[in-house]
Amino acid sequence: MNSNLTSVQQRALCSELGGRVKLKLLFKASIHGFTGAAFHQRCDARGPSISVGYNSSGHVFGGYTSAPFSQTGQYVNDQKAFLFTFKGDALLKYPTTYSNYAVKMVGNSGPYFGESLILMNGGAAVHSNPGQYYTAFTPAEMHGNDLQLIECEVYQVEGNSSSYTVSILIYYK
Template identity: 35%
Template structure:
């Protein structure tokens, strides 16, 4: 029996003849979809640009009309409409300029206040800044209401941010002022509380020291009149601080002193001071202002610093010795150069005589 011939398959020949055409049709379809998307996107962009151009033209016309109206009424506030700022769409350029001027003014005032203070009382400065900003926000709110403009969030934010910026500046100025009085903080007589007290005396008199420098310290230079004059004569305004030795009437000693614009010299003379001269004691809140500027200080070769003619405060030669009775304080007489304490005290030290022994005293140059 003859074997039948099998059927032979030729896969490559049995595929559809239009396979290449199908692939081409698929690619063409995708291309058509892509072109449609591009056309749609371009159409949307063109529509957006046309709408934006129309909107801008309308805003320009409105601004021009409003400026003409403001010019006629004399209220040229110059508002500008900004697209995309939602419900707070108005920014008043004139107010922004006013804010800038306000910032500069406040900075100058702030710097003056800080420079007028040795420590720049931080809490006081912060309260001052807060009150100024609050007043300014209220003022801007009133101004914008009158010109039919909204107080924008940008303006409020600028003012609130201003406080942080100025507080940073306060801190820098505070550190700067602290470096100017480093020697006071190194005092053997004054605590930081005492420095604050003396600072308040300067502030009350609008005295702004640029530099305070230690000239003389008794325990280092020897307490002699000669050493005092060698270090302190002809040095301009000075601050003298004294601590008396403890005794039965003054168990912890007393801290007191004075400031004068007159210069120390060796010649025997009464020297003219100024209205800024004062005496002080840490026992009392207020300083004693000068009453007779012609007798602010007395100078002589044989003694240290002396304030007033009574004398209200006198430091003698070698005033640290127990045997020397040449350091004296007498307050409150009719001829007194300085005011009488409101407490009625007659001396910086307690006791019947007003004499004291000096435990330490320092003299500082105060450069104005």
């Protein structure tokens, strides 16, 4: 499996996570399937995570959680959680504003960041609700109002004596 992230995007994400980390690709929806079951089979209990989306509009976006994925149906408190998008090579970060609802562990979807951003929401689609549990973003800035996924990648981040997971979603028109 090959990553769709550019080396510049990988460096920006790794820098945000503390620098000396390595990304290990765990899941790629175009190979494993655009289903919550496929995502959870490969990603549950693998550590903290970042979820990223790509679309045909050229947007790369997602979210980070330090909590490992599961299927409990419960919200997880995560003060370190954030959403992000790339503007050119620059990483724009939207921190959680209500950490008690930062991440929800839902079995029938992909990465679920509060009610603000849900990746692989019932297939190759995204749910976006700006300002709900995260610093407000505009849909145009985050994903160009394009909610159709072309890819979802999930990475485990290794290093700094911690493990993290990064999920990457790719959108194309």
